[in-house]
Structure formats: structure tokens, C-alpha cells
Amino acid sequence: MKEFKELLSKEAARFLKWQESVDEWIVYSHLDADGISSAAILINYLKEYAKARFRLRIIQQLDEAAIKEIKEDERPVILCDFGSGQISLLKEVIDKRKVLILDHHQPEEEIKSENLIHINPCIFKRNAGSIISASGVVFLFLKECGLDDPKMASIALIGAEGDGQDIKSELNYEIFKQSDVSERKDLNVYGHNLRPIHKILEYPGSYEIPGVTGDETKAVMMLNELGIKLIDEETGEFRTLSDLSSDEKQKLISGIIIKRQGLNNPQDIFKTVYELRIGDLNKTLEEWSSMLNACGRMDKPSVGVEMLVEGEEKEANEVLKKYRNELAKAVAWLNENKNKIVLTDKAAYIKAYNEIPYKLIGTVCSIAALTPLIDKEFVVGIAEMNENELKVSIRSRGNGVNVGLALREAVKGIGQGGGHEHVGGAMIKKNYEDSFIKNFERLLNS
Numbered sequence: 001m002k003e004f005k006e007l008l009s010k011e012a013a014r015f016l017k018w019q020e021s022v023d024e025w026i027v028y029s030h031l032d033a034d035g036i037s038s039a040a041i042l043i044n045y046l047k048e049y050a051k052a053r054f055r056l057r058i059i060q061q062l063d064e065a066a067i068k069e070i071k072e073d074e075r076p077v078i079l080c081d082f083g084s085g086q087i088s089l090l091k092e093v094i095d096k097r098k099v100l101i102l103d104h105h106q107p108e109e110e111i112k113s114e115n116l117i118h119i120n121p122c123i124f125k126r127n128a129g130s131i132i133s134a135s136g137v138v139f140l141f142l143k144e145c146g147l148d149d150p151k152m153a154s155i156a157l158i159g160a161e162g163d164g165q166d167i168k169s170e171l172n173y174e175i176f177k178q179s180d181v182s183e184r185k186d187l188n189v190y191g192h193n194l195r196p197i198h199k200i201l202e203y204p205g206s207y208e209i210p211g212v213t214g215d216e217t218k219a220v221m222m223l224n225e226l227g228i229k230l231i232d233e234e235t236g237e238f239r240t241l242s243d244l245s246s247d248e249k250q251k252l253i254s255g256i257i258i259k260r261q262g263l264n265n266p267q268d269i270f271k272t273v274y275e276l277r278i279g280d281l282n283k284t285l286e287e288w289s290s291m292l293n294a295c296g297r298m299d300k301p302s303v304g305v306e307m308l309v310e311g312e313e314k315e316a317n318e319v320l321k322k323y324r325n326e327l328a329k330a331v332a333w334l335n336e337n338k339n340k341i342v343l344t345d346k347a348a349y350i351k352a353y354n355e356i357p358y359k360l361i362g363t364v365c366s367i368a369a370l371t372p373l374i375d376k377e378f379v380v381g382i383a384e385m386n387e388n389e390l391k392v393s394i395r396s397r398g399n400g401v402n403v404g405l406a407l408r409e410a411v412k413g414i415g416q417g418g419g420h421e422h423v424g425g426a427m428i429k430k431n432y433e434d435s436f437i438k439n440f441e442r443l444l445n446s
């Protein structure tokens, strides 16, 4: 990625020059974990290094409404985790004001302008969006502008985790080496610091504990047999994996492996766990990113930004609880309404409309794509955004079709959308649902 590095340093010089004449920016970022991490790094830079003022807006999509809002403003603009795919819609803004785009989605077209700085590794390498996050792009760019802070490198990796990326990819690993994130081999489960241990045994994730998986009572019994206490006597709360002493941890690991004897790879229960401490909070990157994601989806992105900046989690934990309830409701709805899933050769269309909040439909599709619930290569969710528009989310299990590109093509003229190889999102006008499905099906089968 030599060309990308050259772009970073060349454009950093221009951005520093811009700062001499700008004292207030408007910043737009995406409301997922990557977008919120991007925003946290960027506003830290604007405050501490550029000494500039800003107004921050965190939104689900850079749609027409958002672009209209940008057009009506007069301040120069910074866009994170979107913008590359909407450059043609931003032409008018770029003609008049300075625009900085820090993104990792497939660019739509390239515009050359004195008013535009466009930082995106996909300009040089297709699908680079899966080897570095927007927060990683923000970090690497601002580093060239003088940012020097391991905490910001760490936050960039929360974004990478949120976008499902490999922390060992070339660019992410470079950021990792500058961060405070630690790595260790540990149990391959989600929620080392977040979930009660018996819940982890009940749903360990990618492997099975025969006789225990799926059965909460058996999970509790297993802990009893191993002599591991379920509840912390002092606080009265459920203990998490990170509360275990190393002796207890060892007992638990052997207990799991013993129960897995007879399976092909009984020892196959480990992975690299990345952990980050901010203030008094110690969490895995997965946990940080799911908390940010919850804050975004529940319309409380600023709670997420504050958690990262202040290392304070009380409010974020409440948001996470509410989010999990909402999500459980949505998944329950899907289970009870399988008859509303329209199946084609390759895809399943979940027509949820107003039964699932549109901000949750993408997550519901991810869950559906990860479970045996839906057995198709492409899971497409459709939910109501407002009176006139539908939100479309797509997840694929991996095959030759690039979801982001196919989706962009399928909504041409009837909406807007894009994404990455396996993940896509769009909004379309309500009356055009059928033509979207027809277009998408044609692309899947061509």
C-alpha cells in the first residue's frame, strides 16, 4: 500500500494548511462502531491538536436529507466512514467549501478539486475496505498530521473489530503495534468481561460443549461440579470469565475439553483475544465495539463517544441492556414469522417493514446469516425508515458476488446504497421494492 502511504503524507500537508484558515468544522460520521470510533479519534485531534471548534453529527447514512443539511450549512466539512460513495452528490458542496473525506468504502468516482481531500485505500486497491476500517484511515491520516497517541491507535482497532476485520492484516497490524491493545490466547467466546460464565457455556459460539450447549441448567451444573462460583458474594453479581482466578480458569478450560472428548478437535476452543483498558474499564475489542454499536443503534452515539473519551460506562451499559432487549424482540419476531420470509434460489427476503426497527434490521440479518434459521447465500432485510422510504440490509455468506457493488447497481434510480464484499445497506423509495428485488435477483443470477 505504498501509494496509499504517499497519499496520506501528501494530503496531510494540505490539511494542515487548511487548518490555518478554518476554525470551525462540521463533522459527519457513521453510527456504527467504526463510525463512532472514527468520530472519537477525529474530535480528539480537532480539540487537542488543531485547537479547532466543530459540530459533530452521527447519522445512519449519508443520504439526500443529510446532504441537503450539509448544503445548507456554511462550514467546511469532514466525513468519516462514508462520503466516497456519494462524491457526485457532494459536487455542489465541493465547489464552494473545503471537504475532507476519510472513508474505506468503494469510491463512486474521483473528483479533482482544490477543495477536496479524499483519503481512501480503495482508490488503489479494490476491497481494501476489508483490510482497514474508517477509524484506521482516520488514525493513519491524522498521524501524518501530528497526532501521536496510543489511545487513538487503540480506538482505531475497535472500529476494525466492529467491521469484522483481521487485526493482523497489514495495515491494522501496523496500528496495533502503536496501540495499547494487548493480545493473548484465550477461550474462543464472546463477552469475556461482559457475560455471566454460565451464559458463555450455554452459548459458547463457534463450538459445542456436548451436553451443555443450549442448556442453561446444565451450564450452571457444570460450574458447580468444577467448584466455580456463579455469583460474586461481595457484589451479588454474576461473575464473568475475567473475574476467574487463573486456577479457576484452568479448571474451566480442562472441564470444557473433557466434555469435548470424542469430538474431532476437543482442544479447538481458543482464539486470540485482544483487550484494551481505557480508564478503569478493561474490555476486549469485541466488547468495546458491541457497546459502541448498541449506542449507535439506540440513537445514543454520544454516549459511546463519551465512554471512549472518559472511560465511563454506566450510561453505555444501560444502553446496551435496552439494545439487547430490542434485538431479542426482533429475533423472536423473525422466528415467529418465518412465513413472511420470501425465498428465491439464492436469497431470503425478510420483509419486516415496521415490525423491526430499521436501525436493527442489519444486525438481525447478520444473526440470521450466522444461524441455521435461514439457509440461503444472501439474507436481505427490508424495514420501514419513514413514510416514503425502506431500509434494505444485505448479508452474504460468501460467494462471487460483491454485495456492496451489486446493491449499488440494484438501487440505481430508485434509491441509494453500497457496502463491502459481504455487507451492504441501502434505502429505496417505498413503491420500488419489487423492482429492487427484480434487479437484485437479476444480478445474483447473471
Ligand SMILES: [Mn+2]
Residues within 6 Å of the ligand: 034, 035, 081, 104, 133, 134, 163
Ligand atoms: Mn466502516
